[in-house]
Amino acid sequence: MADPERRRLRPWTVRSRIVGLLTVLALVSAFVAGGVAYIAERSRTLEQIETNLRAALESASFIVADDEWTDSEQALRAVVQRLAPDDNTGTLGIVDGRAALVPGIAADVPLDRLPGFVERVVAETAEHEVVVGTYAGASRTVRYLAAPVVLGDVDASAPPGTVFVTGYDVGAELAELDGAARVFSITALLTTAATFLVGLAVSDRLLRPIRRMREVAERSSAASLSERIPVGSSRDDVSQLAVTVNGMLDRLGGALDSQRELLRDVGHELKTPITIVRGHLELVDPRDPGDVEATRELAIDELDRMARLVDDLRAAARLRDPGAFELRQTDVAALLGQIADKARAIDGAELEPVTPVAALAILDPDRITQAMLQLVANAVRHARGPIALGARVEGRDLQLFVRDRGPGVPDELKPVIFERFRRGVAEGRGDGGSGLGLAIVTLIAERHDGTATVVDAPVPGGSVPGGSVPDGHVPDASRGSEFRLTLPGAVVPVAGGTHPPRNVERRLPGPDARPHETDSEEQAWHRS
Template identity: 40%
Template sequence: MPRSPRTGARADLAGATTGSIPAYQRTLAHLTVRARLLTAVVVLSALTVLGAGGTAFALQSGQTDERIDNSLSRAVAALRTVQAGKDPATDRPFEDVNSVLFQGVRNRVPGENEGVVALLDGRATWSPAVETRAVRLEDDPELIALLAEVPADAPAVARTVTTSTTQYRLIAVPVQVSGDLRTGMFVVAFDRAAEMSSLRSTYYTYSAVGLGALAGIAIVAWFVVGRLLRPVRLLRDTTRRITESDLSERITVTGKDDLSNLARTVNAMLDRLERAFGSQRELLDDVGHELRTPLTIVRGHLELVDADDPDDVRATQALALDELDRMQRLVDDLMTLATAERPDFVRSAPTDVGRLTDDVHEKARGLGDRHWVVAARADVTVQLDAQRITQAWLQLLANACRYSAPRSTVRLGSEVSGDRLLLWVRDEGPGVPAEEAERIFERFHRGRADRVPHGAGLGLPIVAAIAHAHRGRVFVEHPPANVGPGVVFVLDLPAVDLMDGEPRPVTELVEYL
């Protein structure tokens, strides 16, 4: 034994009108894919930068307000401490509101963007020394007027007040002392607009950097998207160059991304189309070439038949029927070859190779007076099309019968070698000349035509087509000279989904195997 070597759906747009499509969709429809992708990248990047900046600004603003409120709360606590203590001037509890306000303002040293003022009966009375304060609240008459309207029993809570001068975050604490009918108001305020201005300045810088980053992203994305879409441009250019008579153009593919895989898929589709068109052309050429001869023969005999001679009529009838039978076989073979490239030509299913071997052996008995021997049987199960393989195997057996002497031995066998399934036939005929070993699988090549007056030369090409459809091959080998005459035809197929068992020899295993 030689070694192992969909359907498409058409969108009905009849009911669609231009007016029903949003303007932005109509605009996008006129943009190239590159421009659409670039627009999407820039818009998403801008939304990301804007969202991140806005979120950070909101968080920083909240932290600024929280810091201000904490400082205001400490100011209130300090005033309560002063109010509960003693007047330093008398070393006795405070007896009037004015003293409490004075001491509260004196103890409070304003920070940056902070101001302190004390109101007595609605008039600004005390404020820190000019050289120590950052914000002069008493210079904002709008603010003083608003503070004067605060009720004496109002809760001391932080609030935001906006005047024509600025925006304040402040707390106003009513101050009263038993025995003093006057009402005081201790106010600590931060210039919130000034506090936020530095934060805004930071985010103005962030915005400028973000715009620069977006410009850089747009430039880089333009080149990157162009490179990614290069297979699409090549696909477009290639399809433009493809014509009905020339399907040889292919897309040059170098990458391994999805678009490169798309280009490879299109190349594979073009390969299939080229083979399909080539098969159609070959079919037309073959039909025209092979059917012309029997038609000419039948026409010639019908023109020359003697209608008055019964023997001549019968002979012409027999000849015409024989030629028509040959034409029928030729058409069947051509149809088989024409459909060999279709994806449904082979319908694989789990197949018991041992049983298949026995079935083919049983069918071969009717091919002729030969000694048919199963020399090896692979008791395994693999994925293959049992009908097509039977057709190919019987064709090899018929070929062996045609080129061997009556009562000679024709051996067949099946076995597994590694990941290959080998189905073979050996006869004891004269063999195949070396110069014809490859050509015998070509269409309409007739080997040893002097011994076979009939036959279109399509049997072995059909075998080759069936093997190729199984992702395999068929080849010829000659046994060693010491084994005897003959030739071995081998179907070399992939052992797909190999299951159960090993090949085992039976009956007469040929020595050279």
Template identity: 35%
Template sequence: MSVRIRVLTYLTALTGIALAVAGSTAFAIERARLDNEIGTDLTLRADDLHTLVAEGDPVTGATFVDAESILREAMRRVVASPTESAVALLAGEARFVPGGDEILRLETDDALLAAATDAATSGTVAVQSLTTEQADYRFLAVPIADATGAVQGVMVYAADHGAIMSALVDTFEVYVVVALISLAAIAVFGYVTVGRLLEPIRLLDQTARRISTTDLSDRIPIVGNDDLARLSETVNQMLDRIERAFSDQSQLLDDASHELRTPLTIVRNRLELLEPRDSEAVVAARDELLDEVTRMSRLVDDLVTLAKADRPEFLRLAPVDLAELTDVALSRASQLGPRIWTTEAIAEGVVEADAERLTQAWLQLSANAVRFSEPGTAITLGSEVRVTVDGVPEFRLWVRDEGIGIAHEDIERIRSRFGRVDTRVDGTGLGLPIVTAIAEAHEGRLDIESTPGRGSTFSIVAPAYAPRHEEPAPASPWDDPAAEGARA
């Protein structure tokens, strides 16, 4: 069954059970109350009869002289109805009956009269049950005895229990009909409501069926403003990421194939034209081919770094001393080229970060500064910890050069993979994308400020999260050869 049918089945079943339990409980309580009222009423009638006998004739005040007088006076006080009545018996025969039309006629039910006589003879004065062909009774027989204790007459009070309960049954039959109609209405309303609630899931299923590897542009329509609507928004965001990932992957493959095709073509042509007997040509070809292989290796390494950027294991977070990080970065950057290397500021503090990746990014920016500046010019490194307007602390690592600068319209181009402004300068065009990936992996960004002809400033900005544990930072995480920084 579909989710809609299952939910509707559960809803209808629970509602039906609740209505049945509520109705049955109410019926049982009401039935017990009526039984109690019948018994109480019959007992009060017997008490009134005993009071009458004790007080005597209400007219003369004299003591009753015989049972007939008592029964006559007691019958005068009976108000009969279709469900309750009385009969006075003398010598086992009905002597007095209440007047009125459409009342319960006890005197016509011989089985009741016989049972009442037996009860009075045995001295049982209690409410009893009796079912005859005429009715289902609750009755009480009060014996009237003389001074010797011999029973001279019997006053019988009875109620038609079946008739009284039939009214209750009729009421609950109406309840059952109303409950069934309500249950049907709940089922119809629930079917429509559950369908509307599950509409985002249906749209999600349809959209997922339409999406393929060749078309990831379809999105789920947002219906309503509830948890399922937020689920649709989350899935749409996931689809956006998947589409970007597929697009980046496709672009990466296209760019990589383009970048690798040239050196491979050079290698192939050089090998085809190589004269094995010419030793000088072999040596020259070897050097040239090694340069091309080195270039391809560097390109493959950069592509692998970018491919890992979205993985959780891309970063190895640990406490990082920003002052030590700055000193190490300056020391290693100064070996990249003959420039005037200085530090503008050194941050104090320890943050949760990946020292290896930050050093790699920082040296990549330094290598770019060397590549696009003249020997003898100044390149400045710096670090700081600052607080944003929102009160969030963040750290900033920057490289400032006095190079050729970048035009404003070219800044976005150099951020993209294989994007280069000057193709005459050696490089793969993956340096800044790698720096951007490292910054974003630290939940940060890469800021670029540049003025053509005056130089550029590249800044890595990320939240300054405090270490999650108090372990000391590694003494020299940058000493690991695997932590080699930017590549030429």
């Protein structure tokens, strides 16, 4: 059942918020842009009215000065007749304080019919001044120009007898702009609504992988991580996120499967010593000191084996920690020398001389040492005779190997020998390992982006200590095993083909030396 809080918040999804916010921003942006354009166009229209009034005055002045008129009324009549009124304009001739002359065609603005307009103009032009003013009536707002028409000298003692008047209906001029603004507003609203609908559809498609992620996450649990998010052919960021989440689910599923397998294997491994100890304790004769002592030794031996298993499990778990590795430039020859010095301290280890390899590589020397010592301990436990340590450089790939002279690894066991709790048959030394040693080697190789493998290798007479062995060269009927750590791209290229040594610390063991000890969780390499 869905969580009530989740049901309450579900309508306000990220998709709704994004589309809603973008829609509001689009609407606001459209109206801001339209408002700025409207204000600019309104200012231009008003300026154009002023320009047209001044042009009318110049035209009237030119007409009055063009011919010799008998009187000012005749000149005024010519001006009114010749200046054809424009749209939303009107022209008027005032004679002796009354509206006497109008154009021969109907004007959009009948100035003579505006209440009080003539009287206002007569009063404003009484001083023989050209007047530009605004008349605001009940139904119209008119921007007008009034200019006295005088022939000859001006008699300042009397008001002008003739006045030319032209005016523009400001409301009608702006009404055209207001109509365009209304059309723009309606269009902006419709396009914003369309943008909202398109945004919902597009965002639904683009964010569908995220919705599927949530649904898959709701259905996923530790019991089942098999479901994956469907990913189409799109290559956008959200689809790539879905691919990444699917990869994460793959890793989590693999980790869970690995944990289940580990628990199953550990349970199997622990069941045997527990069963053995319990069986002997149930059958021990407390009155027989010999039986008690033998049972005690057997129980201690089985408990030691269980302790080794726990130590190796802790070591393997620690290797999965990203902070457990520190890759740095390392002198391979010096590292092999250190590994050989430590390997000689392993009980029963007989090492051949190590041939130096001139190379620098990027790796974690401590972990590589741990892996190589584990392989040496494995060779000591399962083989007889000298053990060879060496390295090969092929381009930028580095291959470290441990070669023994034992019976070899059966072909059917080679693909699985590095898995947990896979054991070979020890020759003459018993097998007290936990079955995790080679699995730890594989973990170390994988953290270097490399691999751990085992192949057949020639034994006495055909081995080349510290070097490579020709393919197909089998001088003896028996074959040993060569365990390899291949680290691709680890070798540092050096100009001239030489690899001068770097500051690599090397400790030479004394008579009582023991393998270099680090963390207690990493002490199991000689026991696994």
